[in-house]
Amino acid sequence: MAQAKTDDTSSKRAPERHKRGLIDATLDLISEIGIPDTTVSLIIERAGVSRGMIHLHFGSKDKLLIAAIRAFCEDYDAVLERVLEDVEQNPVERVMALIRADLGEALLNERSARIWHAFRGVANPSPDLKRYCGTRDGRARDVMKDAFVTLARQDHAQDGDMLVRDATFGTLALLEGMYVDYLSNTQSFSRRDAERIIRRFIAGLFPDHF
């Protein structure tokens, strides 16, 4: 008699389930047909809820869009975070784990790549939206930078600051470029090739460690 109470599936009173359902439907549609064609009618149809629901829970379609991208980014961050927890301290390993995660099926797939680009294509993103979609941001960048700082110190590199900045910025730019390429050439895209190229970039900057 497990889940005795949670299971009243068809019930009213499930605001959170409805909100999540609307967000998922929105992200699915964005990945399939793009933001402009993602209409209220299609969203509610896919989520299987009534017309008024979007405005009841989010206030407007635009606010639902913001909530969707926010949820998308939070999911992305959560996956990354989980990867980082399980990884050893060795800075090279940490960076490569991050890259491998970023290029893995869980984060880089057709749905996510399309969603990224859809949001990037928004002309004048509201500050809210912009904050969530900057260069793959925050956590990943910090972890990377820390790792590169460690490497630069070990190497007694001159102008270590610039080295670290270049490594971080370059790696992130390469990852961005991979996402673009994945979207354009999904069939022929190779995760192994992508990883090797990024590794080569980093190896070029920190030759003693690769």
Added chain:
Amino acid sequence: MAQAKTDDTSSKRAPERHKRGLIDATLDLISEIGIPDTTVSLIIERAGVSRGMIHLHFGSKDKLLIAAIRAFCEDYDAVLERVLEDVEQNPVERVMALIRADLGEALLNERSARIWHAFRGVANPSPDLKRYCGTRDGRARDVMKDAFVTLARQDHAQDGDMLVRDATFGTLALLEGMYVDYLSNTQSFSRRDAERIIRRFIAGLFPDHF
């Protein structure tokens, strides 16, 4: 036989002028307000032509969009071509000239970056549209590859094929990444930093030449 040749100043016959005016207005609007908000009414207003003009000359708004992105890519290619004509044969110089051009004000500016991303955000690009917007394509890729092939041969590199492929793919990915970063951080973006990072990537693969 009055106005036998209007060519002098206005250079084209009215129809051609109207078509180009519509395309420019469309690209301007896309860069300013995005594809979804670029309406027929705004386009004709900015181009200063009558309502029926779009359908008269392009058949539909969507076909005008295709024509606009095509024109945008052709302009991009033309600029690149001009750069390549003036450049010496030295492969390192050719590649770096290409990169410098790609990162220069003429090709990488707010308008162009926004247009690129707007078209990238289209979910299901028609094959037409897709062809024009793949990874910065065709000519640039070929020139790069040729240069890297030359370098790889000079180095007698083992597995030169993969080296060339990685160098080409990586450089293009880095350029893509730079465009994304430029869009997200227009203020703080540094063309010099971007160029140096790409040079470091290439230098890592062809250490003898940098």
Added chain:
Amino acid sequence: MAQAKTDDTSSKRAPERHKRGLIDATLDLISEIGIPDTTVSLIIERAGVSRGMIHLHFGSKDKLLIAAIRAFCEDYDAVLERVLEDVEQNPVERVMALIRADLGEALLNERSARIWHAFRGVANPSPDLKRYCGTRDGRARDVMKDAFVTLARQDHAQDGDMLVRDATFGTLALLEGMYVDYLSNTQSFSRRDAERIIRRFIAGLFPDHF
């Protein structure tokens, strides 16, 4: 047996308090934003009750509107009644007291003037609604008529019936007109001027008494 009588301070049982709260909120909103914009959401928000309350107590929003105008008219009548109780028998004094009351701050103020006009603007008032909003009705009209009958008799006026009818109808029409003017020119409206004009009208019909 706790809270056996809640009567003490809050005076009524909860249901009655809720009904009155809803009616007051409704009248406030009508005076502030008009009937069309007075939505269920705004009413319950202002009354501080839950969504279902209106239908629970009144059956529908429209029925609440009827109840509100009814309550408004009853309050109006009650004020008038109180004035009449305190007034001497002299017919001229009675009429003038009525007029003074009607033009006084208690009955003629921005809130009440707006509410009157809002209900007047209802195109096809239900018979219910219409009954409550006719020319300032019932009691006031009767009192006035009685007074004018007395005056006409004292004057041995020929065609006294018509005189009485004209005096009554004219006085009521003037009062209506004052309400309209008050609404249009709240700032410059003068209660003294209004009273004097009505007095002049009556004085013209019953010159011996003024």
Added chain:
Amino acid sequence: MAQAKTDDTSSKRAPERHKRGLIDATLDLISEIGIPDTTVSLIIERAGVSRGMIHLHFGSKDKLLIAAIRAFCEDYDAVLERVLEDVEQNPVERVMALIRADLGEALLNERSARIWHAFRGVANPSPDLKRYCGTRDGRARDVMKDAFVTLARQDHAQDGDMLVRDATFGTLALLEGMYVDYLSNTQSFSRRDAERIIRRFIAGLFPDHF
């Protein structure tokens, strides 16, 4: 072959006819079902035009409403103006002609009375709207005042200023009151009674002239 050109009844290209058709349909509906129930769908249905027409010609439903009340007031003024042109100089006659016109079938009828009250019922009229709907304004008031000034001078009345103001204000208020009464008791309303009452009011103030 009369009216060769004007008669292409069903033609496109008749913006003015469409605008007037929409305004008339709007006023009809307001008089029949009130402002809140006068929807775009009903207006276009009655006017026999397509959905987009309202926004094409007026910009929005609200602007159509403004245009409608404006047209209504202009029609009212035009009728009054015509009456005044044909009337002799005698001030008593001028005032009475104005009153007779105001109470006549052409200006005071069920449609117009309902429209007046519908617009009066608007809670927070835009300045535009308010200007058109003040106390029956402008022209009529001026003409009345002029006539009363003449009468007051002829009478060498003391405090002629106040007399004139009271006469003007009172007459307008009485007319307003008549409109309200007409709306409430259309069946039993008597134009003759109304006129006589107003005449009695004026006669009371200027006894030598009646």
Added chain:
DNA sequence: AATGAATGAGCTTTCATTCAT
């Protein structure tokens, strides 16, 4: 008696497209 999440008909508005001129 009281709650408030959920519903869906119907609202105003937008906009690509058509076509008589």
Added chain:
DNA sequence: GATGAATGAAAGCTCATTCAT
């Protein structure tokens, strides 16, 4: 070729009402 008034499907949104709790 060129025009722009006209169209109507479809968009986002509102809101009185319902009903399981």
